[in-house]
Amino acid sequence: MRRLAGPAETGYSLAACVRAGGFLVDPEWYRDAVFYELHVRAFADGNADGVGDFLGLTERLDHLVDLGVDCLWLLPFYPSPRRDDGYDIADYCAIDPAFGTLDDFRLFLAEAHARGLRVITELVLNHTSDQHPWFIAARASRDSPLRDFYVWSDTTERYRDARIIFCDTEKSNWTFDEASQAYYWHRFYAHQPDLNFDNPKVLEEIWGVMRFWLDQGVDGFRVDAVPYLIERDGTSCENLPETHGVLKELRRRVDTAYPGHAKVLLAESNMWPEDVRPYFGDGDEFHMAFHFPIMPRMFMALRLEDRKPIIDIIERTPSLPPGGQWGLFLRNHDELTLEMVTQIERDYMWDEYARDPIARLNLGIRRRLAPLMDNDRRRIELLTAMLFSLNGSPFLYYGDEIGMGDDVTRGDRNGVRTPMQWSSRRNAGFAPAEVTSLFAPLIDDPVFGFASVNVESQRGSTSSLLSWVKALLRVRKQTHVFGRGTIRFFTPKNHRVLCWLRSLDAEDVLVVNNLAATAQAVELDLADFAGAVPVEMFGGSLFPRIKATSYMLTMAPYGFYWFRLRRI
Amino acid sequence: MGHQSILSDALLEDLVAAGQADVLVGIPTLNDVHTIGPVVQAIGAAFAGPLHRQRTVLLNIDLGSSDGTPEVIRRGSRSDELVAVRHPLRTVHRISVPYHGAPGRSGALRLVLAAADLLGVRSVAIVDPARGPPDPSALATFFLAPHATGLDFVRPRPPRSPHEAPLITQLVRPLIAAAWGRGFAEPAATELACSRRFAAAHAGMDLWERSAADEAIDVRLSSLALQPTWRAGELFTTEDAHAAHAAVPLARAFRQVVGATLRSLLEDHAAWTALSPASATPLATLGSPQPRTVAPPQFPVDDMQAAFAEGMGTLAPILATFLPNETMTALGRVAAGDAPFDEALWATVLFHAVAASVRRVLPVDEVAMALLPLYEGRAAWFLLATSALGDEGASARNTSLADAMQAARAEYVSQLPGQAPRGG
Amino acid sequence: MGERLLEVLSTTVSGFIDALLAFLPRLLSMLVILFVGLLAALVMQRVVRWLARLLRLGRALERTGAGAALQKVGVEKPDALLGTVALWLTFVGFALLALQAAGIGGAETLAADLMRFLPRLLAAMVVVLIGFGIANFLWRLVLLAAVNMRIEGAPLLAALVRAMVLLASVAIGLDQIGIGAQVVQTGFAITFGAVMLAGALAFGLGGRHVARRYLEEKLLAKKPRDDEPSHL
Structure with a gap:
C-alpha cells in the first residue's frame, strides 16, 4: 500500500469558519x-x-x-x-x-x-500585450519612464538557457524592437512582452x-x-x-x-x-x-x-x-x-x-x-x-x-x-x-x-x-472526505484496477476503478477495515461485510465503485 | 469426477492479475542460475524497449532448481551490477511458479502454452534459459514474430555452416522435412514462438501425457507445426542458442534426438503419410541469413568411421531385423571401404528405421541406438566428401540428400498397406 | 470232428461277436468322443486365436521380443501358435476321455495325472517364454548400449547376459515341472556365480578404462569435453 501524504488532515468544522461581511466564510x-x-x-x-x-x-x-x-x-x-x-x-x-x-x-x-x-x-x-499602454510607452524611447517595466537587451545572448515554450511558432525568446532598436524578452508569443518584476x-x-x-x-x-x-x-x-x-x-x-x-x-x-x-x-x-x-x-x-x-x-x-x-x-x-x-x-x-x-x-x-x-x-x-x-x-x-x-x-x-x-x-x-x-x-x-x-x-x-x-x-x-481527506493507494495484484482510500477523521471512502474495457476480478486486502460494511455511495447498496481475508470484487468494463466503509 | 487442472491456484491468481496480454514469454528453468541473469535482463529490456506498447508477461516455470534460479527471475537481476529495467509505461508482470508435475521440459512447456491460451496472447515464446546472452531488440523481433507476421509457429534459425551439426543436417532435418514436405533448419531447437491458436490447440493434447514425449518435445512440436494446418516459418537470427548445449555426449544426444524424431514420425504417421509433399506450403522466412563467424569444428572422422565398421559387425543381427538383405550388403560394402555412403543408401536406411519404429519391430529407442554407428559412417563420409568442397558443395550434397529422402519416402509410403503408389 | 471244429469256431466267432457286440458301444462312444473332441478342439483353436487377436497378445509378445524370437524358430504368428496349443490340449483331453470310455485300463489315472500336471506345465511354459523374451530384450539392449558407448567385447557381454537369463528361466521352468529340482538349482547357482565373478573381474580389472569412461559419461555427462565437437 502506498500513502500519499496529502494536506495535513484538517477536519471541517463550523468553528473553522470565519464570519466575514455577515456570511460564514470557510477559509478553506x-x-x-x-x-x-x-x-x-x-x-x-x-x-x-x-x-x-x-x-x-x-x-x-x-x-x-x-x-x-x-x-x-x-x-x-x-x-x-x-x-x-x-x-x-x-x-x-x-x-x-x-x-x-x-x-x-x-x-x-x-x-x-x-x-x-x-x-x-x-x-x-x-x-x-504589446498593445498595452505600458509597452507602447516603454518601446517609444529608451528613456521612457516605463522602459524598465519590460526586459530589454541589446543582444540575444542573455538568458540563453531558457527554453522556448511555444516551440511551434517562436524561434527565440528575444524579439527585436525596431522602434527602440533593442530586443525585448518574451517567454510566450512575441506579442506578449514579459513584465520586469525586478x-x-x-x-x-x-x-x-x-x-x-x-x-x-x-x-x-x-x-x-x-x-x-x-x-x-x-x-x-x-x-x-x-x-x-x-x-x-x-x-x-x-x-x-x-x-x-x-x-x-x-x-x-x-x-x-x-x-x-x-x-x-x-x-x-x-x-x-x-x-x-x-x-x-x-x-x-x-x-x-x-x-x-x-x-x-x-x-x-x-x-x-x-x-x-x-x-x-x-x-x-x-x-x-x-x-x-x-x-x-x-x-x-x-x-x-x-x-x-x-x-x-x-x-x-x-x-x-x-x-x-x-x-x-x-x-x-x-x-x-x-x-x-x-x-x-x-x-x-x-x-x-x-x-x-x-x-x-x-x-x-x-x-x-x-x-x-x-x-x-x-x-x-x-x-x-x-x-x-x-x-x-x-x-x-x-x-x-x-x-x-x-x-x-x-x-x-x-x-x-x-x-x-x-x-x-x-x-x-455528501462528504468533505474527497476535498480534505488523505489518500492511500492499494496495489492489488490486478494492475487494471486502480484503488484508493480517502480518509478524514473517522470517515473512510474506498474508491475502486476498473481501467479495462473488460470485466475484471480484483482481490483487495482490506484487513484494516475488517468488520466494516461497504455502502455504495451512488445507490446506497450494501455490500458484504469486510473480513480479515481478501475482499473480492468484480468490476464491469470501465466500472467504478465509491464505497463508504461504515463501521456498524 | 472433478477436473484435474494443470494450473495451480497460485499461478491462476497471477494470471488473473496479469490479465489479457499481447506477448507471453515462458522460461522453463532447472538450475540455470549461471546463465539466467542476463537472459531475464535482456527480456526485461525487450519489454521496456521495443515492446513497450505491448502487454507483456514473463512466466518462469521452475522444474525444481536448488540454486535459487526462481529468486533471480523474480528479482530480475542476480546481483547489483544488473540493474532491473523499469518499464516506461506498464506494470511489469514477472511470474515464477514451481512445477509440480512429472519432471521435465514438456510439462513446463505445456503450462506456458496453457497460460498463453488463458491470457489470450498474440504471441507466446519459449526462451532457453541456458542460451547465450541475447540482444533485446532481436529478442523483441522474435517474440513478436507470430503476431507481426500472422504465422502460427516460428523457429529461430541461427547462422550455421553446412559442416556443422551433422546430426541435424544429415538426419533430423532431412528426415522430418521429407516426411512433411517442408522442414525447419533447426527442428530440435529449444526456442520457439507461436500464436495463441497453436498454443490453444496443443495445450490440451494428450501428447503431454506420454512420458516418452518429454525429451522429444522440441522435435515433436516442430513436427506438429509442420502439419499443413499451421502457418510455420523461420526467423534468421545472429545468435546461436545452441552454444550452451554443445556438451552432451554423442550417444545420449543421438538417442534422445533421433528417438524424438522417430517417435514424432510415429505419432503423426497417419498425418504425414496421407499428404503429398509436393503440395506443402514452403516455410516463411523472416529476416535475412546472417554470416557465420565461427569456424566449423573438426570432427574425429577416422574414429567415426571405425565406430561405423565396428558397429556394422557387432550390430548386424539387430540391424538385419529391420534392414533388408540388399541394404545390409550395401552397408557392408561401405564399411569395407568398397563403396560410398551415398544419399540414396542413407535415405533408404532411415526410412527402414521409420518402418521398424512404426511396425514396432523394435522399440523406438533401440532403433535409434542401432542407427548410431550407421550415422557415424554417413556423417564421416559426408564430412570427408565435402571437406574440400566448401559450404556450397556441402549444401549441394544436402540438397541431393533431401531429394533422396523424398524418393525413399515415396517408396516407403507406396509400400504401406492400403496405399496407392505415390509418384515422387 | 467237423462239428467240434465248427462249434469251436462258432463259439469263438460268437464269443468274438459277443465281445465285439459288448465292446462296440464303447468303441462307438470312444469314436464319438474323439470326433466331438476334434470338433471341440477346432472350435477351441478358433476361439483362442480370436481371443488372442482380441487381446493383442501377439503384439504384446512382440514387445517383449519373444515374438521375434518365435519367428526365428518358425512361428510366424504367435496367435496361431496359441490356437494350435489350445487345439492339441483340447484334443488330448478328449482323447483321454475317449480312452476312459473305451474302458482301457490306466486311462483314468493318466487323465487325472495329466489334469494335475497341466497347470504346472503351462506355468513352466509361460516362465520360459517370458525368460526368452527378457533374455532377448536384454541382449539387444546391452549390445546396443555397449556398441553406442564403444565398449570392447560388446557381443560377448550381450551373449553372457542372454545366456544367464535363459539359464535362469529354464531353471525356474524345470523347477515348476518338478524335474530334477535339486540338480537344476545347484547347477544354476554354480554357473551363475561363476559367470558373475568372471564378469565382475573382467569389468573391474580388464575393463578399468571402460568402466571409468562409462561412469564419467553417466555421472559427469554435463561437463564439456573439449575434444568432442557437438553433432547437434
Missing part, C-alpha cells in the same frame, strides 16, 4: 469546491451580437447552480488584441466591450454570489490591478504562467527564488488587505509536482496549484489499461502544507499538454489519442474530453469519477458536462473554445443573432453537433451525461 472553501472553467465569450450571448457576454452569462447562472458547481473560473475578459485568446491583455482594469461593461460584470458577480457561486478571474502577471514599480502596479478586482468582489485569481516572472543569467529562468519572493509578497498583501474573505490564489505552473510544490511555500504563497502531470497519465492509464502511470506520478507527488490543495482537471481551454511526460509516453499518447497529426499542437493534443474518449459514456464517466475522487479540487471545463465535441481543423486551440450548446434551436441557443455574426461557428457534426448534444435535451433526460454529472457532484458533496 476551495478544498471542497468544484470549479467550472468558462469563456465569457463562448458561454452565452445576452445582447444578440453573436459574442458571449456577462449579460448572457448572468442569465445562465441557474444552469451552473443546477449542475452543482461552487466556483466559476473566468478566462480573460479584458480588452485585448485577442492574439492569444485574451491572455495578451491591453488593459488590466477594464472589460472588453464585446463582453459588456464593468456594470454588467458587477451585476453578474452579485447574481453569482447571491446564488452561492464564487468567481475567480485570470491574473496574467508575466506579460502584457522593477518594484511593476509589482506595485500589479498589486493595484489585484486590488481593483478584489474590491469588485472576485474571490481570487488563477495566476497565469507563474514560474517565469524573474530572469537570471545561467538559469532556466524558471522557478527562481526571486519569483517566489514576488509571489509571497502578493499573497501577504492579499491576506493583509482582505482578512477573513478567504480570497484564493491558484497557480498555473505546468511543471513536475516536486517543482510545483515550492509555489505553496509554507502555506504563505499559493492556496492551490494545478497538478499538470497527473492529467495526461489518467488518459494514458485508461488506454494502457494499467494503473502504473497514475501510481508513478502519485509516488513523486510531495505533500502539501496545511491549507494547500491541488487543482485537478481532465481538459481545459488549452491543449492536453504532454510536456510533463517522457518521449515514449508522448509518442504513445499521440498515437492513441491523436493519430491525425492535425489534432496535435505544440507538445499536446487539442481535443475535448468526449472526442478523446470516442464519445464512450463509460470511459467519460470513469475518468470524471476518478477526477472527482482523487485528492484535489476538480475543475470542469465548460461543455464537458454535456459531452461537447470539438473541431481540430480550426486554428490554434479554437476548436475547443466553440459556443456553448444550450439547445437544438437556432445557434444552439447560444445567441439570438444571425448565424454569420457568431464569433465562431458552432459544432454541427452529426455526433457532437448541437442538435444532438445540448443542455436542454440532456436536462430532460435522467440518463443523460448531464444528469449523471449532477448526480456525481451531489455524491461528492
Whole structure:
C-alpha cells in the first residue's frame, strides 16, 4: 500500500469558519469546491451580437447552480488584441466591450454570489500585450519612464538557457524592437512582452490591478504562467527564488488587505509536482496549484489499461502544507499538454489519442474530453469519477458536462473554445443573432453537433451525461472526505484496477476503478477495515461485510465503485 | 469426477492479475542460475524497449532448481551490477511458479502454452534459459514474430555452416522435412514462438501425457507445426542458442534426438503419410541469413568411421531385423571401404528405421541406438566428401540428400498397406 | 470232428461277436468322443486365436521380443501358435476321455495325472517364454548400449547376459515341472556365480578404462569435453 501524504488532515468544522461581511466564510472553501472553467465569450450571448457576454452569462447562472458547481473560473475578459485568446491583455482594469461593461460584470458577480457561486478571474502577471499602454510607452524611447517595466537587451545572448515554450511558432525568446532598436524578452508569443518584476514599480502596479478586482468582489485569481516572472543569467529562468519572493509578497498583501474573505490564489505552473510544490511555500504563497502531470497519465492509464502511470506520478507527488490543495482537471481551454511526460509516453499518447497529426499542437493534443474518449459514456464517466475522487479540487471545463465535441481543423486551440450548446434551436441557443455574426461557428457534426448534444435535451433526460454529472457532484458533496481527506493507494495484484482510500477523521471512502474495457476480478486486502460494511455511495447498496481475508470484487468494463466503509 | 487442472491456484491468481496480454514469454528453468541473469535482463529490456506498447508477461516455470534460479527471475537481476529495467509505461508482470508435475521440459512447456491460451496472447515464446546472452531488440523481433507476421509457429534459425551439426543436417532435418514436405533448419531447437491458436490447440493434447514425449518435445512440436494446418516459418537470427548445449555426449544426444524424431514420425504417421509433399506450403522466412563467424569444428572422422565398421559387425543381427538383405550388403560394402555412403543408401536406411519404429519391430529407442554407428559412417563420409568442397558443395550434397529422402519416402509410403503408389 | 471244429469256431466267432457286440458301444462312444473332441478342439483353436487377436497378445509378445524370437524358430504368428496349443490340449483331453470310455485300463489315472500336471506345465511354459523374451530384450539392449558407448567385447557381454537369463528361466521352468529340482538349482547357482565373478573381474580389472569412461559419461555427462565437437 502506498500513502500519499496529502494536506495535513484538517477536519471541517463550523468553528473553522470565519464570519466575514455577515456570511460564514470557510477559509478553506476551495478544498471542497468544484470549479467550472468558462469563456465569457463562448458561454452565452445576452445582447444578440453573436459574442458571449456577462449579460448572457448572468442569465445562465441557474444552469451552473443546477449542475452543482461552487466556483466559476473566468478566462480573460479584458480588452485585448485577442492574439492569444485574451491572455495578451491591453488593459488590466477594464472589460472588453464585446463582453459588456464593468456594470454588467458587477451585476453578474452579485447574481453569482447571491446564488452561492464564487468567481475567480485570470491574473496574467508575466506579460502584457504589446498593445498595452505600458509597452507602447516603454518601446517609444529608451528613456521612457516605463522602459524598465519590460526586459530589454541589446543582444540575444542573455538568458540563453531558457527554453522556448511555444516551440511551434517562436524561434527565440528575444524579439527585436525596431522602434527602440533593442530586443525585448518574451517567454510566450512575441506579442506578449514579459513584465520586469525586478522593477518594484511593476509589482506595485500589479498589486493595484489585484486590488481593483478584489474590491469588485472576485474571490481570487488563477495566476497565469507563474514560474517565469524573474530572469537570471545561467538559469532556466524558471522557478527562481526571486519569483517566489514576488509571489509571497502578493499573497501577504492579499491576506493583509482582505482578512477573513478567504480570497484564493491558484497557480498555473505546468511543471513536475516536486517543482510545483515550492509555489505553496509554507502555506504563505499559493492556496492551490494545478497538478499538470497527473492529467495526461489518467488518459494514458485508461488506454494502457494499467494503473502504473497514475501510481508513478502519485509516488513523486510531495505533500502539501496545511491549507494547500491541488487543482485537478481532465481538459481545459488549452491543449492536453504532454510536456510533463517522457518521449515514449508522448509518442504513445499521440498515437492513441491523436493519430491525425492535425489534432496535435505544440507538445499536446487539442481535443475535448468526449472526442478523446470516442464519445464512450463509460470511459467519460470513469475518468470524471476518478477526477472527482482523487485528492484535489476538480475543475470542469465548460461543455464537458454535456459531452461537447470539438473541431481540430480550426486554428490554434479554437476548436475547443466553440459556443456553448444550450439547445437544438437556432445557434444552439447560444445567441439570438444571425448565424454569420457568431464569433465562431458552432459544432454541427452529426455526433457532437448541437442538435444532438445540448443542455436542454440532456436536462430532460435522467440518463443523460448531464444528469449523471449532477448526480456525481451531489455524491461528492455528501462528504468533505474527497476535498480534505488523505489518500492511500492499494496495489492489488490486478494492475487494471486502480484503488484508493480517502480518509478524514473517522470517515473512510474506498474508491475502486476498473481501467479495462473488460470485466475484471480484483482481490483487495482490506484487513484494516475488517468488520466494516461497504455502502455504495451512488445507490446506497450494501455490500458484504469486510473480513480479515481478501475482499473480492468484480468490476464491469470501465466500472467504478465509491464505497463508504461504515463501521456498524 | 472433478477436473484435474494443470494450473495451480497460485499461478491462476497471477494470471488473473496479469490479465489479457499481447506477448507471453515462458522460461522453463532447472538450475540455470549461471546463465539466467542476463537472459531475464535482456527480456526485461525487450519489454521496456521495443515492446513497450505491448502487454507483456514473463512466466518462469521452475522444474525444481536448488540454486535459487526462481529468486533471480523474480528479482530480475542476480546481483547489483544488473540493474532491473523499469518499464516506461506498464506494470511489469514477472511470474515464477514451481512445477509440480512429472519432471521435465514438456510439462513446463505445456503450462506456458496453457497460460498463453488463458491470457489470450498474440504471441507466446519459449526462451532457453541456458542460451547465450541475447540482444533485446532481436529478442523483441522474435517474440513478436507470430503476431507481426500472422504465422502460427516460428523457429529461430541461427547462422550455421553446412559442416556443422551433422546430426541435424544429415538426419533430423532431412528426415522430418521429407516426411512433411517442408522442414525447419533447426527442428530440435529449444526456442520457439507461436500464436495463441497453436498454443490453444496443443495445450490440451494428450501428447503431454506420454512420458516418452518429454525429451522429444522440441522435435515433436516442430513436427506438429509442420502439419499443413499451421502457418510455420523461420526467423534468421545472429545468435546461436545452441552454444550452451554443445556438451552432451554423442550417444545420449543421438538417442534422445533421433528417438524424438522417430517417435514424432510415429505419432503423426497417419498425418504425414496421407499428404503429398509436393503440395506443402514452403516455410516463411523472416529476416535475412546472417554470416557465420565461427569456424566449423573438426570432427574425429577416422574414429567415426571405425565406430561405423565396428558397429556394422557387432550390430548386424539387430540391424538385419529391420534392414533388408540388399541394404545390409550395401552397408557392408561401405564399411569395407568398397563403396560410398551415398544419399540414396542413407535415405533408404532411415526410412527402414521409420518402418521398424512404426511396425514396432523394435522399440523406438533401440532403433535409434542401432542407427548410431550407421550415422557415424554417413556423417564421416559426408564430412570427408565435402571437406574440400566448401559450404556450397556441402549444401549441394544436402540438397541431393533431401531429394533422396523424398524418393525413399515415396517408396516407403507406396509400400504401406492400403496405399496407392505415390509418384515422387 | 467237423462239428467240434465248427462249434469251436462258432463259439469263438460268437464269443468274438459277443465281445465285439459288448465292446462296440464303447468303441462307438470312444469314436464319438474323439470326433466331438476334434470338433471341440477346432472350435477351441478358433476361439483362442480370436481371443488372442482380441487381446493383442501377439503384439504384446512382440514387445517383449519373444515374438521375434518365435519367428526365428518358425512361428510366424504367435496367435496361431496359441490356437494350435489350445487345439492339441483340447484334443488330448478328449482323447483321454475317449480312452476312459473305451474302458482301457490306466486311462483314468493318466487323465487325472495329466489334469494335475497341466497347470504346472503351462506355468513352466509361460516362465520360459517370458525368460526368452527378457533374455532377448536384454541382449539387444546391452549390445546396443555397449556398441553406442564403444565398449570392447560388446557381443560377448550381450551373449553372457542372454545366456544367464535363459539359464535362469529354464531353471525356474524345470523347477515348476518338478524335474530334477535339486540338480537344476545347484547347477544354476554354480554357473551363475561363476559367470558373475568372471564378469565382475573382467569389468573391474580388464575393463578399468571402460568402466571409468562409462561412469564419467553417466555421472559427469554435463561437463564439456573439449575434444568432442557437438553433432547437434
